[in-house]
Amino acid sequence: MKERKVSLGLLLRLGIGLLVLAFFAYRFYGVLARQAYGAETWARLAISGLIIGSVYAVIALGYTLVYGILFMINFAHGEVMMIGAFAGYFVLEAFAASGFSARQPVLAILITFLAGMTVSMLVGISLERIAYRPLRGAPRLVPLISAIGASIFLQNAAQLMFGSMRRTYSNPPALERNVGWVLDVAGKPVSITYTGVLTFAFSVVLMIGLYLLVQRTRLGRAMRAVAENKEAAALMGVDVDRVIANTFAISGVLAGAAGVMWGLHNGIIYHYVGFIPGLKAFTAAVLGGIGNIPGAMLGGIVLGIAESLAPAVLDMPFQLKDVLAFAVLVLVLIFRPTGILGEVLAEEKV
Amino acid sequence: MGLRTGIRTGLIAAIVTIFLILIGVHMLMGRLLQSWFYVPAHWPGVWLMVVLLGLWAGSRAVGQMKARSWGNTLLAGASAGIIQGALVGAALYLLASITQAGVDLRAWLTQMSQESIAALTLGLAPLPAAGFIGGVLLVSAVAGAAWREWRLRVHAARLARGERTVSLRERLLEIPAVAQVSSNPLSRRVLMGVFMVLLLIAPFFLGQYWNYNLGTVGIYVILGLGLNIVVGMAGLLDLGYVAFFAVGAYTMALLTAPQPHHIQMSFWLALPIGVLLAAIAGILLGIPVLRMRGDYLAIVTLGFGEIIRILSKSDVLTGFTGGPRGVRNVGHPVLFGKDIGNEFYFFYFILIGVILAIIITRRLEHSRVGRAWRAMREDEKVAQAMGIYTLKYKLMAFAMGAAMAGFSGAIFASRNSFTGPEDFVLLVSINVLALVIVGGMGSIPGVILGAFVLKGLPEILRELEDYRVLVFGALLVVMMIVRPQGLWPASRPQLERPRPEEEALEEAPAELVEGEVGS
Structure with missing residues (x-):
């Protein structure tokens, strides 16, 4: 009889997995048995998770695009988002002061988004030009450390320039925060805010736009070619440096849009605001399978809903939301390092 | 044009x-x-x-x-x-x-x-x-x-005109006395000795403030040497290093302070326990992340560091760790019935710790373990093929690095008589990483130099305080572009005399030259 070999690592992973599942089921059973939360609470949590998740998805796309091409974690991506949020903040401040955002709310929001996206795009391009391009071809640790340095630099530059106080986005009166349609769930009201709907809708538009850009345009084809094989792409006449710069520009645009959405929906921004969303968006990208564009979208939304529901499901204080999100990252990397939809990477990475 | x-x-x-x-x-x-x-x-x-x-x-x-x-x-x-x-x-x-x-x-x-x-x-x-x-x-x-x-x-x-440009170093070496001293192996030891004597008598002349700051530099040297093992020698980028520092500090604090547990153990007993617990924490973190790629490792360890900080701050553990208020009245070391918990004595205590850490790192570096680490750093697959059990050596690197962090954390908590979640922000990890990289990855004198430059200089240039972290960030980028091997690069034992065309490459550490290109 043939003996089946079971490796220790597999057993260990299975064991941990079963333990985690058992813990999960035990806590969830407790919550359900106590009827701690009504249906309206679950609905509220799921909706807020969906909205925050769509922002994560947009940020995660930036990570995935860059990772797919350069095999590098753009550590400063969260900071690019933060700067976009600040750009939007200043534009809205000016509009609010001049009364423009009361008169022309649609135009004001549009210009705010444009400003945030443009500024973030410029930051993204300069970041690539200054901190990453000279390191092309260096061992993997080197650009990663450079990216960490760039992230710290941007964070502190923002702190020195704008101070470390928390600032509140001055939304146009037509788009107040925490105001929206009210649904009726099991006899209790659940509100869907206008900012939330805007955030979700715009995220979906951006995702579709990016998908079309990558699949249908000349630039998208060049990006895919460079991701597949840089040398071969260069031989086919693709300007690799320009494609990489464009990739950073696109990921900057996405980050800027995410920053403005964050500001409009959550209301509060400060110099550190990009760090945690950046980390979570990276988690989302890994969760969906890094390098995989639909994966990043799915990963973002799954992570958003998971982190919103997990404290309630596991009967833990909501303070531990961030801890649970990181725990998701660790669990994914242990059990399925290639993510839900699988990685889409050309070369094998060590 | x-x-x-x-x-x-x-x-x-x-x-x-x-x-x-x-x-x-x-x-x-x-x-x-x-x-x-x-x-x-x-x-x-x-x-x-x-x-x-x-x-x-x-x-x-x-x-x-x-x-x-x-x-x-x-x-x-x-x-x-x-x-x-x-x-x-x-x-x-x-x-x-x-x-x-x-x-x-x-x-x-x-x-x-x-x-x-x-x-x-x-x-x-x-x-x-x-x-x-x-x-x-x-x-x-x-x-x-x-x-x-x-x-x-x-x-x-x-x-x-055919004139060669002469660097300052070459010009200095033309002076006979300088050439003689620099070629004499004894002179280095003499210089080291003078430096040591200066350090030994320094606390008598410096005030409380400078003793404290020199002690801080020493703590960062130990932290740097520990991270140097993980990042510099074994090539594992750990961004959550502060977590082990926190484990050491909290162990010391909870075991010796009157609140919140009333154990009030002796400092001398709590210190080894802190080191041991930190090493165990290193292994526990190491197990799940062992198979990860380098860049995933960085982000997971970063997340782990944040988890530790958020947990120590949260209400869940307030009863156990004192929550956001931290732990006060951490115990001091007592020797022969005398409380030696002031800056002056702590300076010597930290100096002994630094010397111990240097000896341990040096011994490890030139041992079988150190060679295994270096082989893993250069190329993991080749190392495996050569018969190195990489899992074991990775865990050893994590445990060694964590133990050093735990040691310095324990001393840190005792010296400040206080510890709290805000002592363990991500910035500490970044500081340590920056000093290892600026000094030279894998190089012991580099780490010491880095600690003096990055922790000591800002104390002298107090006006720059607000800009310090900004400069750290810029420095990381600039160092990677201009001088990735650091200010004082690690020298590798030369088994063969390099051929002339290889000499240029010798400047950069091998992992930067031989690393896979374009992947």
Whole structure:
């Protein structure tokens, strides 16, 4: 009889997995048995998770695009988002002061988004030009450390320039925060805010736009070619440096849009605001399978809903939301390092 | 030709200038000159920065030019200066006129106080002030361009005459006495001895404040040596290193403090327990992340560090760790019935720790373990093929690094008599990483140098306090581009005499030269 070999690592992973599942089921059973939360609470949590998740998805796309091409974690991506949020903040401040955002709310929001996206795009391009391009071809640790340095630099530059106080986005009166349609769930009201709907809708538009850009345009084809094989792409006449710069520009645009959405929906921004969303968006990208564009979208939304529901499901204080999100990252990397939809990477990475 | 490079350089220089003004570096320069050179006012420093930026713009424009002629130089310098001057002038005009209208800009841009803008306008109305700063930038850019062109010409002439440029180091070595001392292996030891004696007697002459700071540098040397094992020798980028520091510190605090557990153990018992628990934490973190790629490892360890901090702060563990308020009255070491918990004694205690850490690291580096780590760092697959059980050695690296962090954490908590979640922010990990990288990955003297430069210097240059972390970030990027091997690179044992064409490569550590290219 043939003996089946079971490796220790597999057993260990299975064991941990079963333990985690058992813990999960035990806590969830407790919550359900106590009827701690009504249906309206679950609905509220799921909706807020969906909205925050769509922002994560947009940020995660930036990570995935860059990772797919350069095999590098753009550590400063969260900071690019933060700067976009600040750009939007200043534009809205000016509009609010001049009364423009009361008169022309649609135009004001549009210009705010444009400003945030443009500024973030410029930051993204300069970041690539200054901190990453000279390191092309260096061992993997080197650009990663450079990216960490760039992230710290941007964070502190923002702190020195704008101070470390928390600032509140001055939304146009037509788009107040925490105001929206009210649904009726099991006899209790659940509100869907206008900012939330805007955030979700715009995220979906951006995702579709990016998908079309990558699949249908000349630039998208060049990006895919460079991701597949840089040398071969260069031989086919693709300007690799320009494609990489464009990739950073696109990921900057996405980050800027995410920053403005964050500001409009959550209301509060400060110099550190990009760090945690950046980390979570990276988690989302890994969760969906890094390098995989639909994966990043799915990963973002799954992570958003998971982190919103997990404290309630596991009967833990909501303070531990961030801890649970990181725990998701660790669990994914242990059990399925290639993510839900699988990685889409050309070369094998060590 | 000169025009295009000039315009491009002018744009870059304008952005840099406006950025530096917005983060208040001009005022910093003013204060620095005031306090160091006893300049009576702050405007000389402010304008020194402006002139230097103009000079830089002109010189950079010429440096980037391909066709070299005096006409081109003038064109490049002038166009760079005009663009830089016009943009900076426009920015200043905006800032000054808004301030003049009675709006306090500090609500949005914290550094743009009345005083800070007045230092640039010199009390003029916005328009003439903008013209003035633009003019100054233009003149200095042209001067910078001319200076660079002259330098390049002198250099070219020297090359044409067949003269070799001599570096400062070579010039120093030509002095017989210097050559003799530097070639004598004994002289190094003598120098080390003198340095040690100086360190030993230093606390008698330095005050409490400097003893404390030197102790902090020492703690960071231990932390750096620990991270050096993980990052420098084994090549595992750990961004959550502060977590082990926290484990050591909290173990010490909870075991010796009267609150919240009332164990009040002796310092000498708590110290090894802290080190042991930190090492165990290192192994526990190591197990799940062992198979991860390098960059995933970085982000997971970062997340782990944050988890530890959030947990120690949260309500869940308040009963156990004291929550956000931290733990007070951490125990001091007591030797022969005497409390030796002040800065003076702690300095010696930390010095002993540093020496121990250096000895351990050195022994490890040249042992079988150290060679296995280096092999893993260079290429994991090849190392495996050579029969190295990488899982074991990775765990060893994590455990060793964590134990050193736990040791310094325990001392840190006891010395401050306090520990709390805010002692363990991500910045600590970044500080340690920065000092390891600036000093030289994998190099013991490099780590010590890095700790002095990054932890000691800022204490001397207190004016720079606000800008320290900004500089750290920039330094990480610049070091990676300019000198990835660090200030004091690790020297590898040379088994063979390198052939002449390989000598150039020897400068950079092998992992930077031989690493896979283009993947």
